[in-house]
Amino acid sequence: MPNPSVPSVPSQKSVGTLRDALRLIVITDRELARPHPVEEVVAAVLRMGVRAIQLRDKAAGARALLEQARRLRALTSPYGALLFVNDRFDVALAAGADGVHLGPEDLPVLDVRRAAPAGFLIGYSTDDPEVARRAAADGADYIGCGTVYATASKGDAGEAIGLARLDEVAQSVGVPVVGIGGIDAARAREVARTRATGVAVIRGIMAAPDPGAVAAKILAAFTGSRTS
């Protein structure tokens, strides 16, 4: 699905800064992507300028997750795009991913930081400013913060925290904060008015008829207007 009418696809091999890449993290979901393979959606958003992909598949065993991670690594590398693996530090290491995204039930940030090679990136999920500060002190490179908006998904992500809380968390830490939860292109423009660096999106891109177009709109919401 390349779209030749969009001229501004970033050149290959320029990863830019971490903050640039974190304007939009596209998180994979095999179920939501159906009937398209996740790889097709990822390829489409990479072509439109996305520079951060998170592989998330809680149903997959380690070996199956590794195979997926290697496919995504092959897709992201030519763009210099970052690849994160959700939850599994060991799979991230084995796949040569750039980092891992951790939550409260995963390995502690500090332990992963101690075991990780230099330059390995760690994301951590929290909507609590104090927890975010501690995670950053322990070695987290960015914070995923949400659920920002109530989502149509089943309510296992907790209550919506809203933009004010997202802004508060972003103000509390020196590392980039990425809003997650129910975000589409219009809401990305709202998030861009907070101190958040960017957004992470699952359903809004995985289930979109034209994932590349949605990704381009979300990236545009965070482009040029701010420095953080």
Added chain:
Amino acid sequence: MPNPSVPSVPSQKSVGTLRDALRLIVITDRELARPHPVEEVVAAVLRMGVRAIQLRDKAAGARALLEQARRLRALTSPYGALLFVNDRFDVALAAGADGVHLGPEDLPVLDVRRAAPAGFLIGYSTDDPEVARRAAADGADYIGCGTVYATASKGDAGEAIGLARLDEVAQSVGVPVVGIGGIDAARAREVARTRATGVAVIRGIMAAPDPGAVAAKILAAFTGSRTS
């Protein structure tokens, strides 16, 4: 539950050879150990000479598994006993365990070997001589081979392979092979007549009224009679 009538508890801090330690791997199971905590069973078998413990808890999240691993590390270290973590290479690393035990759905042996620090031990489960040879070539330090005997547990471990097949696998590889599945003290004496180095036991020890006594009997089955 120390048993002062048994005089031959090995001295602390002597880990001995890997083959010595692999005469008996005690694998944890929180459910089978009830009402006793796993740590109590592990402490009892360590006192009776067991020098290899595998933490296995497929229901636990990574953080809970890490906490368990740290408790077992604290118990095993004074004895110079080996601690393996089942499945999770990352948890094993974070806990300072000696190794990880992998199966066909876990990360491949070769990938873990490449990412692991020097001296880190890798076990791999298979009942196939060719697969065992490949695992050893990829860097596995020992093979867990079974199910040797049909067990009372629900049949998710596959059909029993019997002693002849265990012997065949043990003959096929240069690394130690440990029989697993339905093994008690009497059967350990049968296994000791094969080329297997030792046995791994879950239920026979976790659910035993006197785990230390069972462990001592199993260790005795493998002591002195053979060199492999």
